[in-house]
Amino acid sequence: MRYWLLILLIPFALAACSNDDDEVIPPSPLPVFKSDVQVKKLWTQNVGDGVDDVYLNLKPAVTERWVFAAAISGELVKIDRATGDVVWEVETERTITGGVSAAYGVVAFGTGDGEVVVLNEEDGAILWSKKLDGQIMAAPAIAADHILVQTLSGRLHGLKREDGAVAWLYDTSIPILTLRGESSPVVVGEVTLAGFANGKLAALDTNTGFVGWERSIGQSEGRSELERLIDLDGRFWVSGKTVYAVTYQGNASAIDIPSGRLLWTRKMSSYSGVSEFLSQLYVVDDDGKLAALDAVSGTDLWLQEGLRGRRLSAPTAYDRYVVVGDFAGYLHWLSYQDGSFKARVKVSSRPTRNPNAKLGQAEPKRTEDGLRAEPVVYQDIVYVQGNGGAVAAYQVIEKK
Numbered sequence: 001m002r003y004w005l006l007i008l009l010i011p012f013a014l015a016a017c018s019n020d021d022d023e024v025i026p027p028s029p030l031p032v033f034k035s036d037v038q039v040k041k042l043w044t045q046n047v048g049d050g051v052d053d054v055y056l057n058l059k060p061a062v063t064e065r066w067v068f069a070a071a072i073s074g075e076l077v078k079i080d081r082a083t084g085d086v087v088w089e090v091e092t093e094r095t096i097t098g099g100v101s102a103a104y105g106v107v108a109f110g111t112g113d114g115e116v117v118v119l120n121e122e123d124g125a126i127l128w129s130k131k132l133d134g135q136i137m138a139a140p141a142i143a144a145d146h147i148l149v150q151t152l153s154g155r156l157h158g159l160k161r162e163d164g165a166v167a168w169l170y171d172t173s174i175p176i177l178t179l180r181g182e183s184s185p186v187v188v189g190e191v192t193l194a195g196f197a198n199g200k201l202a203a204l205d206t207n208t209g210f211v212g213w214e215r216s217i218g219q220s221e222g223r224s225e226l227e228r229l230i231d232l233d234g235r236f237w238v239s240g241k242t243v244y245a246v247t248y249q250g251n252a253s254a255i256d257i258p259s260g261r262l263l264w265t266r267k268m269s270s271y272s273g274v275s276e277f278l279s280q281l282y283v284v285d286d287d288g289k290l291a292a293l294d295a296v297s298g299t300d301l302w303l304q305e306g307l308r309g310r311r312l313s314a315p316t317a318y319d320r321y322v323v324v325g326d327f328a329g330y331l332h333w334l335s336y337q338d339g340s341f342k343a344r345v346k347v348s349s350r351p352t353r354n355p356n357a358k359l360g361q362a363e364p365k366r367t368e369d370g371l372r373a374e375p376v377v378y379q380d381i382v383y384v385q386g387n388g389g390a391v392a393a394y395q396v397i398e399k400k
Contacts, residue, residue, distance in 0.1 A: 043084025050389035059373035099139030110136025168209025195232030213260025234273025277317035304339035314374035325371025
């Protein structure tokens with residue numbers, strides 16, 4: 001119980017300690033700019049009520065043909081990536097907290113009860129499920145023969161993809177106080193990378209669980225538990241043979257994957273994560289400032305402070321843009337060159353008509369969509385899932 005109380009309080013504590021004056025940073029007003037690119041919404045779908053009022057980070061899983069998205073109340077949908085049409089929808093009767101992944105013909109998600117569930121991609125039928133030792137707050141990683149699932153207890157489970165049998169288990173100690181969330185494991189060839197609440201990043205053999213290396217991304221400092229909090233909670237990013245990661249109240253670092261050798265590190269604090277594209281690394285710090293760093297050396301390139309205090313998602317870079325969402329449901333496109341604003345859209349859910357409502361009866365308004373989950377980019381199309389259940393696809397179609 002003590003553990004859960006501490007985790008639930010962390011989102012509020014973060015705001016209270018996010019600057020030197022220990023005051024909550026007020027959201028910056030929306031920047032005023034002249035848009036010089038046009039963004040087209042390709043389609044929108046609703047997935048239940050999204051995360052409802054729970055602090056979760058549910059993002060869609062995007063494959064070559066499909067988009068899969070889930071809601072905390074148990075709805076899981078398969079969407080045609082090109083048209084936005086729903087192919088199937090299943091009511092899993094689970095509390096989905098760990099996001100959804102899809103690969104190798106299966107779809108996997110984790111629950112608040114510590115259960116991992118695997119479905120057939122074709123029709124949504126459940127293939128198997130397995131109860132693990134703690135709540136699952138991150139999307140599983142799917143490899144050729146294994147599914148990798150991380151729990152809040154500090155354990156990474158290597159399960160056989162065919163039937164869920166335990167192949168191996170990696171266990172690490174975690175501090176009493178942690179952020180509410182978990183970074184998702186990432187499979188790179190025969191290596192699985194996983195970040196933990198103690199600020200460590202580990203590389204393990206995907207088939208055997210053998211630990212290749214472990215590295216701390218920063219060191220705990222301060223007198224109180226809150227001051228010593230260091231957590232690799234946000235998304236880390238793999239590019240070639242390098243992994244980039246950032247911790248809350250820790251460092252941003254680049255690590256060589258085969259050897260575990262530290263390439264560079266610098267002081268930085270973030271709970272959302274990083275993105276790399278064309279040798280530039282993008283980081284949103286815990287104040288909401290978006291920074292671009294040289295991915296080779298870690299040196300500063302530019303800093304955009306116009307979204308400070310707007311509780312940004314992790315950034316995603318592609319083509320000539322960096323895309324980031326905010327607490328009010330706005331999706332922002334910025335220039336990769338200098339961080340200037342290029343375009344902005346508001347992501348919102350479509351009202352669902354109650355078939356039993358009388359003609360002319362007013363429908364209740366849906367809760368506004370904040371964007372906590374990072375945008376997902378596939379073939380230069382941006383997919384995003386709002387807190388309120390909206391799943392939308394956008395494309396830059398014309399330079400003005």
